[in-house]
Each structure stands twice: as C-alpha cells, then as structure tokens.
Amino acid sequence: MSIVTAPPQGAAADPSTLRTSPLAPISWRAPIIYGVLALLTFVAFGVLPAGGRFTTFTFSTGTDLFAIAPVRVPSKSAAIALTLIALAVAVLSFVTTRLRRRIGPWLPALFGVVEVAALLTWAVAGKSNPLPVTGLLAGSLFLATPLVFGSLSGLLCERSGIINIAIEGQLLAGAFLAAVVGTLTQNAYVGLIAAPIAGVLVALLLILFSIRYRVDQIIVGVVLNVLVVGVTSYLFSTVMKDNAATWNSPPRLATLSIPILAKIPILGPVLFQQNVLVYLMYVVVAVLQIMLFRSRWGLRMRSVGEHPLAADTVGIKVNRTRIRNTMLGGAVAGLGGAFFTVAAGLAFGKEMTGGKGYIALAAMILGRWSPKGALAAALLFGFSDNLQVVLGIIGTPIPSQIMLMTPYAVTIFAVAGLVGRVRAPASEGIPYVK
C-alpha cells in the first residue's frame, strides 16, 4: 500500500509525447500561480487601501553591537512597490518557463518574502505599535523547532522504508517524559536527555508491529498516536494534575547567548540567542544533510528504502538498518517533544502537541524528504504560527481564524501547485521478508 506515494502518472503519458516532440510539454502552473497571487495582492494591499498611513518596522533588540533605526514607510506606496516586485517575479518565471530554463529555489523564496512583506505592510498600516521584525523571526525559529525535529524523524524512518505517522505520539511522549524527569530532578537538561528515551519507546512499538508482525505501518502509526495520547492524558489526569509540584512543574531551559555572534543585529537575536535545543537543531540538520547524501551510512539507508532486495544482495542487513533508523528517528522526535515542556517552560498538558506531528509530516513531504527542505518547510510553518501571535498583539484587520488557517491553505497550494507530484522512497511501507 504505497499510500504516501503519488502514482507515477507521468510515466504512462511520456512515451507518446516523446514520439511527437523531443521536449516535454511546458508546465505553466507555477507562472500562473505567481501571476494570480501577485495581481491579487497588488489590488488588495496596494490599490484598494486608503493612502496616508504609515507602517513602522523595528529591527533592534537592545543587545546589538549597533542599533538599526526603525524603518517608517508610507503603507500604500510600499505595498505597491513590493507587489510590483512580486509581479516582476511572475513575469520572470513566465519568461524562464517559456525558455525552458530552470531557476533555483531563490525565485519562490524571493516571491514569498516580498508577498509576506506586502502583507505585513498592509496589516500593520496606521497602527501605533511598530512591527518587531527581529522578534517575529526569532519566535518563528523557536516555534519551528519541534516541527524540524519531527520532520527529521519522519525522514530518517521513511528514507529507510518505514512510514512513521507516529511522530505526533513521539513528540507527545517526549514532552511528557521531559516534564516528569525535569520536575523530579529539578533540572531542565536532565529532562531534555530523558525526552529521546520516550520517543525511542514509541519507536520500539512501531518496530515491533511493523517489522516483526508486518502490520500496515500507517495503521500502526495512527493507532500509536492514539495510544500515547491516551496513556499520557490518563497519567496526567490521575497523577500529575493534583500533584503538579511533584510531577509537573519542569524548569525552563536557559537561553544561552553565544558570545559576539549574538550581538550581530537581526541575525544575532534570531539565531544565537536561543536555548540549547535550538542549537542542537542546527547540528542535527547539518549532520543529517551531509550524512544522508555523502556518507556510507546514508547511502545504505537510502538503498534500503528504495530497493531493499538489491541492498540485501550486496550484504546490507535490511531490517537491522530499518530498526536502527526507526529508533534514531524516535529519539530525534522525542527530543523535539522536549520543546513543548522544558524548552517552552510550560507544564505538561493533555494533547499539548496539538497536531504538530502531522504538520511535521507535511513539512517532511513538502521538503521532499531532505533535511534542508524539511527545515525550510518547518520554518514556513513556524513563521505563520508566530505571525499570527505577533499580529494578534498589534491588532490587524484580518480575523484571527483566517490568519490561523493561512499556513494550511498555503501548504495545500504548495503541495498541489508548486510541489506537484513528489516521490517518496520507493519501498516505504512495504515490509521486507527474505
């Protein structure tokens, strides 16, 4: 059951088109989407709003080496300028598509940045409070942390052929154990170390049922999520709720400023004034990106996920590789779970991960099963999460529910329009039997 895989429909259509023309038909989808979005925002943010209002962005946080003065721009003209850039991107995309030239990922990135900037210019227009850009970005990175760990966990498992829907459960279990251990030892770092253990325990159940008993991996994942919600909520209701001081008041991970680097304006507060979990995230993403595509370990893992029979033929132990990767994935997701309790400085609560594991899954697919891509997709989700919070404080013309649904709608657009048919590891979800 290759449910997560899109059917290779292109393969069926290709031979006939190849016969008539040596070139594949041009896909106009991306330029059309760019064009429509740019036009819509040009009208909505630029043309329609009344003029004469100003938008202020602030960049400094007080700890910087030198202060960047707040930027105050006339809202209407700034929005028009930004959306015109977006229109230019759409035109550029049209031209390059016509010339069959491929452009790197900077084009959609540029498009996203100017569109978001236009949205912000419009949303904060005429407000007395300035928009703290640095705070917005730092918060986004922080909120993206569990999504990054979650999607890396899914990636580790799926690249070796095991579908891990249980990310949600692993995050929740990690959050739970981190809170309990952190409270018992009164040390957030011990809690942080305990979190991966919980993730591994969930992963072991996933391994038991999907590798040993060959139960459909998606079924096991979904059910394990329910199981973890049940067990943690039950223990929360019976044990933790009434004795919060003993069981559920974890200390918070301290924010560690990296000397010198933390003082760089904008970048410093965003990247280098975070807690140890965020720094771990940098390391894990970088290491995995290199190891996955440049090491023997990564090659073996990918071969097991793509063609286990071939891997077995050259002497790679398929199921052993899968078991190790799934356990590692569980540990990574469990570590991400620590975000919700010890890193965010919150007590454990029922179902406190709130579907973030599924969002992480979407981030993994959106990032096309690569650590780099997963990081980018997770940052996108984290940004929209935090944007909603920040704009909620400043006050916006948009209803909060509409703001909250935007990231999900954007994901659908991205999956349907820009990403299109993604290709999952060929053998994921299929148990390997010698």
Add this chain to the structure above:
Amino acid sequence: MSDNAPAPAAAPVPAVPPSAEPPEPSRGETLLREMLSSSWVVTTLAIVLALVISGVLIAAADSTVQSTATYLFARPSDFFSAAWHAVTSAYVALFQGSILDTGAPTFVRAIKPLTETMTVSVPIILAGLGLGIGFRAGMFNIGAQGQIILGAVFGGYIGFAFDLPVGLHVLLAAIGAAIGGGLWAGIAGFLKARTGANEVIVTIMLNNIAVYLIGYLLTTSAFQRPGSNNPISPPIKATALYPHLLGSQFRLHAGFLVAIAATVFVWWLMDRSTIGFRFRAVGANSKAARTAGISVNTNYIWVMVIAGALAGLAGSAQVLGTEKVLSIDVAASFGFDAITVALLGRSKPLGTFLAGLLFGALRAGGFAMQARTGTPIDIVLVVQSLIVLFIAAPPLVRSVFRLSSGSSRRSTRSVKEAAA
C-alpha cells in the same frame, strides 16, 4: 487478513480484497466459516488483552493501590484486593454506562445507556464507512474530522436559517450536510487527480482549515446566535431535527437508521456495483486498473466525494440529532475515532458498523466510568488503540495466549503470500 478464503488463483497478488477472489463459496458457508474461524477468537482475545493491560494502568493510578503497595510484602492480600476492586469497579461502571445499568430503579433508566451507546456510535459509524471506502480504494483519507465539520455547517445552516415543512426540511438538511462533506473531501480528491497532491497532507490541512473556518463562521452574523457572544448558532428548527426513535426520554434519533441504511448502501456499492469494483481495482493495483481502462483519476475524485458525503452525514447526525445546535466542537473527535474504527472493521461495512458500536459503547461508558469511579475517560483511548493493535497482529495475540499453531497456520501462510 487471516480470514482470506484459500484461493490459489489469487496467491501471488498481495492485499487483494478477499471478495475479489473468483471461487466464492456460498454466502452461508462463508459466514459460518468466518464465525468459527480464528479471526473471531483473535478479536475477542484482543479485546480481553487490551482490557487487561488497561486494567494494570487503572490499578497503578489508584491511590488505594499505591498506598497498599508500600507494604506489599507485609500483607500482599491488601494490595491485590485493592487492585482488583479498582479495576472491576471501573469496568463495571463502563459496562453499566454503555450497555445496561443494572442498578437503575426503572426499566427506562436501565436501558438508557444502550441507547446512548447507539446515539454516540452514529457519527463514528458513518464517518468510518466513508474512510473504509477510501482505504479499500487505496486513498488514505485522514480528513473525516473536517468533512464532519463542513457537513455540520451545511446541514446546520439549512436547519436553522430556513422555514420548511416537516419531513422536507430534515431531508434537505441531511442532503445539504452530505453535499458539504462531499465538497470538502472532493477538494482533496480533485487535487490528487489533477496535480497528484498527496491526499494525506491535503486532508490533514483541510481538517485544520475546517476547524478555523467553523470558528470564523460562528462569529459572523449569518451563523452566530443573535444576542450571544459565544460562538454558537441559533438552535436547529424542530422541523429539521431527526425524529426521536424511542420517545423523547432517550436521545436516540433517526440518525441511527441513516447509519444502518448507509452500511447497507456501502456494502452494495463496494461489493455489488460496478463503481465499487472500480474503486477496489484501483486500490488493489492502480496501474493494472489503468491498463484495464479504468479512469484512475475520476475514481480518486468519486472515492473522496462519497467518503466525504458519508462523513457529512455524520455531521448531520451531530447537529440535527444529538447536539441540536452548531458549535465549535460539534465534531468532537469523531473524525479521528472513525480512522481507528475503519481500521478495526477492516474497512468492511459490517465490520465498521460493529466496530463503531464498540467505540460508541466505550465512549458512552467512559463518561459514566469517569463520573462514578473517577477513572479518567482517557483510559478509553488506551483500550481502543490496544484493541486495534492486537487485532492487527494476530500472531502476537496467539503467542500471548499460547494458542496452538494449528489455528494460526492459515494466517502465517497469508502473511507469506502477502510478502511474496
């Protein structure tokens, strides 16, 4: 699937639905074999095992058990009697809250729990049937939650905003709910067919969007109850309500009949109609289905629309029957329960119906258990998930209960077949 009929022709093809196999024995014979075959034993034992493990959790969290455990070796009988008492009282309350309240003074009060179970199970069954169609057609639809919400929004709006005659009103509201759910799910089907967008992601995203959408709608003047600051709609008009089946002292409403009718319809659709054959063919092997001339993309859309319409009907059961008003948590967690129910029922209509009743009983009884013995209803989630896990892994259950390998011969063979 341990209950595969032995059919040599289908041996090398993994995951073929058993009903697709050519040499079909007569229906009575099949039913008899299924009744006697090990899968029913395994199902029962899986439920027992799940209850035992959850019992350990119940005992472990009980304060009396904890205090007696401190002098376990001095007087073990205290510990064991406390544990026994904690577990049995919780399960007795679960039974009394879901099937028959044996301690109730009147007959009506005694059977009320059973009708509650039936009421609660209606949305779970309806949504589960829809998801089951998707699973058999090879689409993993996680979006029942959003489809229930949209069904409730459409059905609820027709229910409170229009004045229509009795009979016609409820019919139109229910159809509207089905259309709402069908359209919402159809988005995912359409995007998969047109662009290849992964339906797992799209349905998850649509779930989230639906939650915020209903939250937004209930702040608008069209949906919010006049004079109320809470996100709640005006009450549904009496003409649009599903009629009570057993009088007004029970909540059981005609939605249960809809669930039964839907079960029969899904059975007919999947096992007797050409459309259902196409669905199953695409689910078994989409490439082979395409070669055979089936339009796979059209199938994706119709599978989702029908599944969504059933989930929309689940929403109508909530808004027109049980809750009688549109609120933010009108869908509770039925959309997610339905996934487990469809998996437990092995995506078959009858199995889903029975699994839905079981989950309805656990949910209805769980509230009674929480009220009477203080055992949190969360334990029900543990029981549910363990049941599905154990049923999915018959060899595990057999090894726990040391069943003879003779009864497991068929299932191990089918595992090997599936792996081949």
